[in-house]
Amino acid sequence: MAWNEPTNEHPRLYLPLTNANPNKPLSECLINDTFSVNVSKTWLESWHTPNNSSPERLCQNLIILLESLAELTILCQENITIFSKNEPHDLVTDTDIGIELLLKFWFKTHLPNHKLIGEESQKPILKTNDICWYLDPIDGTANYAAKKDNYCINLGSTFNGKPYINIVYHPKTKSYHYQTPKTVSKIIPPSEKKRLCSEFYPHKLKEKEIYETMLKKSQWQAYQTQALGVSLFEMMNGNCTAFYKANAKPWDILPGAAILATSPFWEIIFFTKDYQNISLFSNHIDFIAYLNNCFKTDCRIGTLIITPKNTPKIKDIIIETLAKP
Known part of the structure:
Protein backbone atom coordinates (compact mmCIF):
# COMPACT_ATOMS: atom_id res chain seq x y z
CA MET A 1 0.00 0.00 0.00
CA THR A 180 12.02 29.83 21.69
CA PRO A 181 12.61 33.62 21.65
CA LYS A 182 10.52 33.92 24.86
CA THR A 183 10.74 30.54 26.61
CA VAL A 184 13.27 27.84 27.42
CA SER A 185 13.19 24.55 29.29
CA LYS A 186 15.05 24.26 32.58
CA ILE A 187 18.81 23.90 32.14
CA ILE A 188 20.80 22.34 34.99
CA PRO A 189 24.12 24.03 35.98
CA PRO A 190 27.36 22.38 34.80
CA SER A 191 28.28 19.12 36.47
CA GLU A 192 30.86 19.37 39.26
CA LYS A 193 32.23 15.98 38.18
CA LYS A 194 34.43 17.62 35.50
CA ARG A 195 33.41 15.48 32.55
CA LEU A 196 34.72 16.31 29.07
CA CYS A 197 32.70 15.04 26.13
CA SER A 198 33.48 14.58 22.47
CA GLU A 199 32.14 12.13 19.93
CA PHE A 200 33.95 10.35 17.11
CA TYR A 201 33.99 6.96 15.42
CA PRO A 202 36.21 4.40 17.24
CA HIS A 203 38.45 3.98 14.18
CA LYS A 204 39.35 7.70 14.15
CA LEU A 205 42.71 7.26 15.89
CA LYS A 206 43.85 10.89 15.52
CA GLU A 207 40.66 12.17 17.16
CA LYS A 208 41.06 9.61 19.93
CA GLU A 209 44.64 10.78 20.53
CA ILE A 210 43.55 14.44 20.74
CA TYR A 211 40.78 13.56 23.19
CA GLU A 212 43.12 11.55 25.41
CA THR A 213 45.63 14.43 25.42
CA MET A 214 42.94 16.82 26.65
CA LEU A 215 41.88 14.39 29.37
CA LYS A 216 45.47 14.00 30.53
CA LYS A 217 46.14 17.76 30.58
CA SER A 218 42.91 18.60 32.38
CA GLN A 219 42.65 15.53 34.62
CA TRP A 220 38.97 15.45 33.72
CA GLN A 221 36.83 12.35 33.20
CA ALA A 222 35.85 11.05 29.77
CA TYR A 223 32.16 11.20 28.90
CA GLN A 224 30.75 9.83 25.64
CA THR A 225 27.31 8.81 24.42
CA GLN A 226 28.23 8.15 20.75
CA ALA A 227 25.60 10.70 19.70
CA LEU A 228 26.26 14.44 19.57
CA GLY A 229 22.68 15.47 20.20
CA VAL A 230 22.43 13.16 23.20
CA SER A 231 25.71 14.51 24.60
CA LEU A 232 24.39 18.08 24.41
CA PHE A 233 21.09 16.88 25.88
CA GLU A 234 23.06 15.46 28.82
CA MET A 235 24.81 18.81 29.25
CA MET A 236 21.36 20.36 29.70
CA ASN A 237 20.63 17.69 32.31
CA GLY A 238 23.80 18.51 34.24
CA ASN A 239 25.61 15.26 33.41
CA CYS A 240 28.42 16.68 31.29
CA THR A 241 30.68 19.65 32.02
CA ALA A 242 32.42 20.56 28.75
CA PHE A 243 32.05 19.60 25.10
CA TYR A 244 33.87 19.95 21.81
CA LYS A 245 33.41 18.56 18.33
CA ALA A 246 35.64 19.22 15.33
CA ASN A 247 34.34 18.96 11.75
CA ALA A 248 30.74 18.93 12.94
CA LYS A 249 27.62 18.95 10.79
CA PRO A 250 25.03 21.62 11.71
CA TRP A 251 22.07 19.31 12.43
CA ASP A 252 24.20 17.45 14.99
CA ILE A 253 25.16 20.51 17.03
CA LEU A 254 22.97 23.55 16.35
CA PRO A 255 19.73 22.60 18.17
CA GLY A 256 21.55 21.62 21.37
CA ALA A 257 23.97 24.55 21.22
CA ALA A 258 21.08 26.98 20.70
CA ILE A 259 19.29 25.73 23.80
CA LEU A 260 22.47 25.89 25.89
CA ALA A 261 23.13 29.42 24.58
CA THR A 262 20.08 30.66 26.50
CA SER A 263 21.70 29.63 29.79
CA PRO A 264 24.06 31.92 31.76
CA PHE A 265 26.37 28.99 32.57
CA TRP A 266 28.03 28.31 29.23
CA GLU A 267 30.54 29.90 26.88
CA ILE A 268 29.92 28.79 23.30
CA ILE A 269 32.65 29.14 20.68
CA PHE A 270 32.50 28.18 17.02
CA PHE A 271 35.29 28.13 14.41
CA THR A 272 34.77 27.57 10.70
CA LYS A 273 36.99 25.10 8.86
CA ASP A 274 39.28 28.01 7.93
CA TYR A 275 39.53 29.01 11.62
CA GLN A 276 37.22 32.03 11.54
CA ASN A 277 35.60 32.65 14.92
CA ILE A 278 31.92 33.47 14.31
CA SER A 279 28.55 32.84 15.92
CA LEU A 280 27.12 29.45 14.97
CA PHE A 281 23.77 31.25 14.54
CA SER A 282 25.05 34.08 12.32
CA ASN A 283 23.19 35.19 9.20
CA HIS A 284 26.09 37.29 7.90
CA ILE A 285 26.21 37.07 4.13
CA ASP A 286 29.70 35.54 4.13
CA PHE A 287 28.75 32.87 6.66
CA ILE A 288 25.59 31.94 4.73
CA ALA A 289 27.68 31.63 1.55
CA TYR A 290 30.14 29.47 3.50
CA LEU A 291 27.32 27.18 4.69
CA ASN A 292 25.95 26.82 1.17
CA ASN A 293 29.41 25.79 -0.05
CA CYS A 294 29.73 23.25 2.78
CA PHE A 295 26.38 21.73 1.80
CA LYS A 296 27.77 21.05 -1.69
CA THR A 297 30.48 18.77 -0.25
CA ASP A 298 30.56 16.86 3.05
CA CYS A 299 28.33 19.29 5.05
CA ARG A 300 30.96 19.65 7.78
CA ILE A 301 30.98 23.27 8.90
CA GLY A 302 33.55 23.58 11.72
CA THR A 303 34.35 23.15 15.39
CA LEU A 304 32.02 23.75 18.34
CA ILE A 305 33.36 24.22 21.89
CA ILE A 306 31.09 24.60 24.94
CA THR A 307 32.65 25.16 28.35
CA PRO A 308 31.55 26.51 31.75
CA LYS A 309 32.12 30.25 32.09
CA ASN A 310 33.48 29.73 35.59
CA THR A 311 36.13 27.23 34.43
CA PRO A 312 38.10 28.96 31.63
CA LYS A 313 41.10 26.63 31.92
CA ILE A 314 39.33 23.74 30.17
CA LYS A 315 38.47 26.03 27.25
CA ASP A 316 42.14 26.96 26.88
CA ILE A 317 43.19 23.29 26.98
CA ILE A 318 40.69 22.36 24.27
CA ILE A 319 41.66 25.23 21.96
CA GLU A 320 45.42 24.73 22.44
CA THR A 321 45.22 20.98 21.83
CA LEU A 322 43.06 21.33 18.72
CA ALA A 323 45.42 23.99 17.33
CA LYS A 324 48.44 21.65 17.37
CA PRO A 325 49.16 19.94 14.01
Whole structure:
Protein backbone atom coordinates (compact mmCIF):
# COMPACT_ATOMS: atom_id res chain seq x y z
CA MET A 1 0.00 0.00 0.00
CA ALA A 2 1.08 3.58 -0.67
CA TRP A 3 1.57 6.09 2.15
CA ASN A 4 -1.35 8.36 3.08
CA GLU A 5 -1.79 11.04 5.71
CA PRO A 6 -3.50 10.07 8.97
CA THR A 7 -7.08 11.36 9.26
CA ASN A 8 -9.84 11.55 11.86
CA GLU A 9 -11.41 8.51 10.22
CA HIS A 10 -8.12 6.62 10.16
CA PRO A 11 -5.90 8.14 12.91
CA ARG A 12 -2.82 6.05 12.26
CA LEU A 13 0.62 7.34 11.29
CA TYR A 14 2.70 5.10 9.03
CA LEU A 15 6.43 5.35 8.50
CA PRO A 16 7.01 5.98 4.78
CA LEU A 17 9.38 3.29 3.48
CA THR A 18 11.85 4.48 0.83
CA ASN A 19 14.47 1.73 0.52
CA ALA A 20 17.17 4.30 1.39
CA ASN A 21 16.04 6.93 -1.13
CA PRO A 22 15.84 10.22 0.84
CA ASN A 23 14.43 12.19 -2.09
CA LYS A 24 11.52 9.87 -2.83
CA PRO A 25 8.10 11.60 -2.90
CA LEU A 26 5.83 10.55 -0.06
CA SER A 27 3.16 9.56 -2.56
CA GLU A 28 5.53 6.88 -3.90
CA CYS A 29 6.50 5.49 -0.49
CA LEU A 30 5.12 2.17 0.71
CA ILE A 31 3.89 1.29 4.20
CA ASN A 32 3.97 -1.67 6.55
CA ASP A 33 1.45 -2.10 9.38
CA THR A 34 4.34 -3.07 11.67
CA PHE A 35 5.76 0.45 11.38
CA SER A 36 2.77 2.53 12.44
CA VAL A 37 1.28 4.17 15.55
CA ASN A 38 -2.10 5.57 16.54
CA VAL A 39 -2.23 9.35 16.87
CA SER A 40 -4.47 11.58 18.99
CA LYS A 41 -6.91 14.29 17.94
CA THR A 42 -4.45 16.84 19.27
CA TRP A 43 -1.74 15.37 17.06
CA LEU A 44 -4.03 15.45 14.05
CA GLU A 45 -4.81 19.12 14.69
CA SER A 46 -1.10 19.92 14.85
CA TRP A 47 -0.53 17.94 11.66
CA HIS A 48 -3.44 19.26 9.57
CA THR A 49 -4.47 22.65 10.99
CA PRO A 50 -1.73 23.97 13.30
CA ASN A 51 -1.92 27.43 14.84
CA ASN A 52 1.59 28.70 14.13
CA SER A 53 0.80 32.34 14.93
CA SER A 54 3.83 32.75 17.22
CA PRO A 55 7.17 30.98 17.72
CA GLU A 56 5.88 29.63 21.02
CA ARG A 57 2.77 28.09 19.42
CA LEU A 58 4.87 26.69 16.60
CA CYS A 59 7.24 25.12 19.11
CA GLN A 60 4.31 23.56 20.96
CA ASN A 61 2.97 22.07 17.72
CA LEU A 62 6.37 20.63 16.85
CA ILE A 63 6.73 19.03 20.28
CA ILE A 64 3.29 17.42 19.85
CA LEU A 65 4.34 16.06 16.45
CA LEU A 66 7.67 14.80 17.80
CA GLU A 67 5.94 12.83 20.55
CA SER A 68 4.34 10.45 18.05
CA LEU A 69 7.35 10.49 15.73
CA ALA A 70 9.49 9.46 18.70
CA GLU A 71 7.05 6.65 19.47
CA LEU A 72 7.39 5.55 15.87
CA THR A 73 11.20 5.40 16.15
CA ILE A 74 10.93 3.09 19.17
CA LEU A 75 8.45 0.82 17.45
CA CYS A 76 10.57 0.55 14.30
CA GLN A 77 13.90 0.01 16.06
CA GLU A 78 13.67 -3.79 16.35
CA ASN A 79 12.98 -4.56 12.70
CA ILE A 80 14.03 -1.63 10.55
CA THR A 81 16.40 -2.04 7.59
CA ILE A 82 19.91 -0.59 8.02
CA PHE A 83 22.02 0.79 5.17
CA SER A 84 25.60 2.13 4.92
CA LYS A 85 26.29 5.55 3.44
CA ASN A 86 29.74 6.80 2.39
CA GLU A 87 31.69 5.20 5.23
CA PRO A 88 31.27 1.80 6.92
CA HIS A 89 30.42 3.44 10.26
CA ASP A 90 28.08 6.02 8.69
CA LEU A 91 24.68 4.33 8.81
CA VAL A 92 21.16 5.27 7.82
CA THR A 93 17.86 3.46 8.34
CA ASP A 94 14.41 3.72 6.85
CA THR A 95 13.44 5.36 10.15
CA ASP A 96 15.90 8.25 9.61
CA ILE A 97 14.64 8.86 6.10
CA GLY A 98 10.96 8.31 6.91
CA ILE A 99 10.94 10.77 9.84
CA GLU A 100 12.73 13.35 7.72
CA LEU A 101 10.24 12.98 4.88
CA LEU A 102 7.29 13.38 7.25
CA LEU A 103 8.67 16.60 8.75
CA LYS A 104 9.68 17.97 5.34
CA PHE A 105 6.11 17.36 4.14
CA TRP A 106 4.70 19.20 7.17
CA PHE A 107 7.05 22.17 6.74
CA LYS A 108 6.33 22.42 3.03
CA THR A 109 2.58 22.36 3.75
CA HIS A 110 2.43 24.78 6.67
CA LEU A 111 5.68 26.81 6.54
CA PRO A 112 6.55 26.94 2.83
CA ASN A 113 8.76 30.02 3.22
CA HIS A 114 11.01 28.37 5.81
CA LYS A 115 14.15 26.47 4.71
CA LEU A 116 14.66 22.96 6.10
CA ILE A 117 18.12 21.40 5.95
CA GLY A 118 17.76 17.68 6.65
CA GLU A 119 20.65 15.28 7.14
CA GLU A 120 19.42 12.75 4.62
CA SER A 121 17.88 14.73 1.75
CA GLN A 122 18.84 17.38 -0.80
CA LYS A 123 19.85 20.75 0.67
CA PRO A 124 18.15 24.03 -0.36
CA ILE A 125 20.12 27.24 -0.91
CA LEU A 126 20.06 29.49 2.16
CA LYS A 127 19.69 33.29 2.17
CA THR A 128 20.46 35.78 4.92
CA ASN A 129 16.79 36.53 5.67
CA ASP A 130 15.65 32.89 5.81
CA ILE A 131 14.34 31.07 8.84
CA CYS A 132 16.78 28.16 8.58
CA TRP A 133 15.85 24.80 10.12
CA TYR A 134 18.23 21.91 10.74
CA LEU A 135 16.94 18.37 11.22
CA ASP A 136 18.62 15.17 12.31
CA PRO A 137 15.77 12.64 12.43
CA ILE A 138 17.88 10.07 14.31
CA ASP A 139 20.95 11.58 15.95
CA GLY A 140 22.96 8.52 16.96
CA THR A 141 21.98 6.18 14.14
CA ALA A 142 24.76 3.71 15.05
CA ASN A 143 23.30 3.47 18.57
CA TYR A 144 19.81 3.14 17.14
CA ALA A 145 20.88 0.38 14.76
CA ALA A 146 22.53 -1.44 17.68
CA LYS A 147 19.22 -1.33 19.61
CA LYS A 148 20.62 1.14 22.18
CA ASP A 149 18.71 3.98 23.85
CA ASN A 150 21.21 6.77 23.18
CA TYR A 151 19.62 8.54 20.23
CA CYS A 152 17.47 11.64 19.83
CA ILE A 153 15.63 13.79 17.32
CA ASN A 154 17.32 17.15 16.67
CA LEU A 155 15.20 19.96 15.22
CA GLY A 156 16.45 23.52 15.42
CA SER A 157 16.42 26.86 13.66
CA THR A 158 18.00 30.29 13.40
CA PHE A 159 16.55 33.63 12.30
CA ASN A 160 18.15 37.08 12.04
CA GLY A 161 21.42 35.76 13.43
CA LYS A 162 19.91 34.28 16.60
CA PRO A 163 18.50 30.95 17.79
CA TYR A 164 14.81 30.80 16.86
CA ILE A 165 13.09 27.52 17.85
CA ASN A 166 15.16 24.53 18.93
CA ILE A 167 14.17 21.11 20.27
CA VAL A 168 16.13 18.02 21.28
CA TYR A 169 13.77 15.10 21.89
CA HIS A 170 14.91 11.87 23.60
CA PRO A 171 12.46 9.12 22.56
CA LYS A 172 13.28 6.42 25.10
CA THR A 173 12.72 8.72 28.10
CA LYS A 174 9.94 10.74 26.40
CA SER A 175 11.76 13.88 27.53
CA TYR A 176 12.97 16.95 25.69
CA HIS A 177 14.59 20.36 25.97
CA TYR A 178 13.48 23.35 23.91
CA GLN A 179 14.05 27.04 23.30
CA THR A 180 12.02 29.83 21.69
CA PRO A 181 12.61 33.62 21.65
CA LYS A 182 10.52 33.92 24.86
CA THR A 183 10.74 30.54 26.61
CA VAL A 184 13.27 27.84 27.42
CA SER A 185 13.19 24.55 29.29
CA LYS A 186 15.05 24.26 32.58
CA ILE A 187 18.81 23.90 32.14
CA ILE A 188 20.80 22.34 34.99
CA PRO A 189 24.12 24.03 35.98
CA PRO A 190 27.36 22.38 34.80
CA SER A 191 28.28 19.12 36.47
CA GLU A 192 30.86 19.37 39.26
CA LYS A 193 32.23 15.98 38.18
CA LYS A 194 34.43 17.62 35.50
CA ARG A 195 33.41 15.48 32.55
CA LEU A 196 34.72 16.31 29.07
CA CYS A 197 32.70 15.04 26.13
CA SER A 198 33.48 14.58 22.47
CA GLU A 199 32.14 12.13 19.93
CA PHE A 200 33.95 10.35 17.11
CA TYR A 201 33.99 6.96 15.42
CA PRO A 202 36.21 4.40 17.24
CA HIS A 203 38.45 3.98 14.18
CA LYS A 204 39.35 7.70 14.15
CA LEU A 205 42.71 7.26 15.89
CA LYS A 206 43.85 10.89 15.52
CA GLU A 207 40.66 12.17 17.16
CA LYS A 208 41.06 9.61 19.93
CA GLU A 209 44.64 10.78 20.53
CA ILE A 210 43.55 14.44 20.74
CA TYR A 211 40.78 13.56 23.19
CA GLU A 212 43.12 11.55 25.41
CA THR A 213 45.63 14.43 25.42
CA MET A 214 42.94 16.82 26.65
CA LEU A 215 41.88 14.39 29.37
CA LYS A 216 45.47 14.00 30.53
CA LYS A 217 46.14 17.76 30.58
CA SER A 218 42.91 18.60 32.38
CA GLN A 219 42.65 15.53 34.62
CA TRP A 220 38.97 15.45 33.72
CA GLN A 221 36.83 12.35 33.20
CA ALA A 222 35.85 11.05 29.77
CA TYR A 223 32.16 11.20 28.90
CA GLN A 224 30.75 9.83 25.64
CA THR A 225 27.31 8.81 24.42
CA GLN A 226 28.23 8.15 20.75
CA ALA A 227 25.60 10.70 19.70
CA LEU A 228 26.26 14.44 19.57
CA GLY A 229 22.68 15.47 20.20
CA VAL A 230 22.43 13.16 23.20
CA SER A 231 25.71 14.51 24.60
CA LEU A 232 24.39 18.08 24.41
CA PHE A 233 21.09 16.88 25.88
CA GLU A 234 23.06 15.46 28.82
CA MET A 235 24.81 18.81 29.25
CA MET A 236 21.36 20.36 29.70
CA ASN A 237 20.63 17.69 32.31
CA GLY A 238 23.80 18.51 34.24
CA ASN A 239 25.61 15.26 33.41
CA CYS A 240 28.42 16.68 31.29
CA THR A 241 30.68 19.65 32.02
CA ALA A 242 32.42 20.56 28.75
CA PHE A 243 32.05 19.60 25.10
CA TYR A 244 33.87 19.95 21.81
CA LYS A 245 33.41 18.56 18.33
CA ALA A 246 35.64 19.22 15.33
CA ASN A 247 34.34 18.96 11.75
CA ALA A 248 30.74 18.93 12.94
CA LYS A 249 27.62 18.95 10.79
CA PRO A 250 25.03 21.62 11.71
CA TRP A 251 22.07 19.31 12.43
CA ASP A 252 24.20 17.45 14.99
CA ILE A 253 25.16 20.51 17.03
CA LEU A 254 22.97 23.55 16.35
CA PRO A 255 19.73 22.60 18.17
CA GLY A 256 21.55 21.62 21.37
CA ALA A 257 23.97 24.55 21.22
CA ALA A 258 21.08 26.98 20.70
CA ILE A 259 19.29 25.73 23.80
CA LEU A 260 22.47 25.89 25.89
CA ALA A 261 23.13 29.42 24.58
CA THR A 262 20.08 30.66 26.50
CA SER A 263 21.70 29.63 29.79
CA PRO A 264 24.06 31.92 31.76
CA PHE A 265 26.37 28.99 32.57
CA TRP A 266 28.03 28.31 29.23
CA GLU A 267 30.54 29.90 26.88
CA ILE A 268 29.92 28.79 23.30
CA ILE A 269 32.65 29.14 20.68
CA PHE A 270 32.50 28.18 17.02
CA PHE A 271 35.29 28.13 14.41
CA THR A 272 34.77 27.57 10.70
CA LYS A 273 36.99 25.10 8.86
CA ASP A 274 39.28 28.01 7.93
CA TYR A 275 39.53 29.01 11.62
CA GLN A 276 37.22 32.03 11.54
CA ASN A 277 35.60 32.65 14.92
CA ILE A 278 31.92 33.47 14.31
CA SER A 279 28.55 32.84 15.92
CA LEU A 280 27.12 29.45 14.97
CA PHE A 281 23.77 31.25 14.54
CA SER A 282 25.05 34.08 12.32
CA ASN A 283 23.19 35.19 9.20
CA HIS A 284 26.09 37.29 7.90
CA ILE A 285 26.21 37.07 4.13
CA ASP A 286 29.70 35.54 4.13
CA PHE A 287 28.75 32.87 6.66
CA ILE A 288 25.59 31.94 4.73
CA ALA A 289 27.68 31.63 1.55
CA TYR A 290 30.14 29.47 3.50
CA LEU A 291 27.32 27.18 4.69
CA ASN A 292 25.95 26.82 1.17
CA ASN A 293 29.41 25.79 -0.05
CA CYS A 294 29.73 23.25 2.78
CA PHE A 295 26.38 21.73 1.80
CA LYS A 296 27.77 21.05 -1.69
CA THR A 297 30.48 18.77 -0.25
CA ASP A 298 30.56 16.86 3.05
CA CYS A 299 28.33 19.29 5.05
CA ARG A 300 30.96 19.65 7.78
CA ILE A 301 30.98 23.27 8.90
CA GLY A 302 33.55 23.58 11.72
CA THR A 303 34.35 23.15 15.39
CA LEU A 304 32.02 23.75 18.34
CA ILE A 305 33.36 24.22 21.89
CA ILE A 306 31.09 24.60 24.94
CA THR A 307 32.65 25.16 28.35
CA PRO A 308 31.55 26.51 31.75
CA LYS A 309 32.12 30.25 32.09
CA ASN A 310 33.48 29.73 35.59
CA THR A 311 36.13 27.23 34.43
CA PRO A 312 38.10 28.96 31.63
CA LYS A 313 41.10 26.63 31.92
CA ILE A 314 39.33 23.74 30.17
CA LYS A 315 38.47 26.03 27.25
CA ASP A 316 42.14 26.96 26.88
CA ILE A 317 43.19 23.29 26.98
CA ILE A 318 40.69 22.36 24.27
CA ILE A 319 41.66 25.23 21.96
CA GLU A 320 45.42 24.73 22.44
CA THR A 321 45.22 20.98 21.83
CA LEU A 322 43.06 21.33 18.72
CA ALA A 323 45.42 23.99 17.33
CA LYS A 324 48.44 21.65 17.37
CA PRO A 325 49.16 19.94 14.01
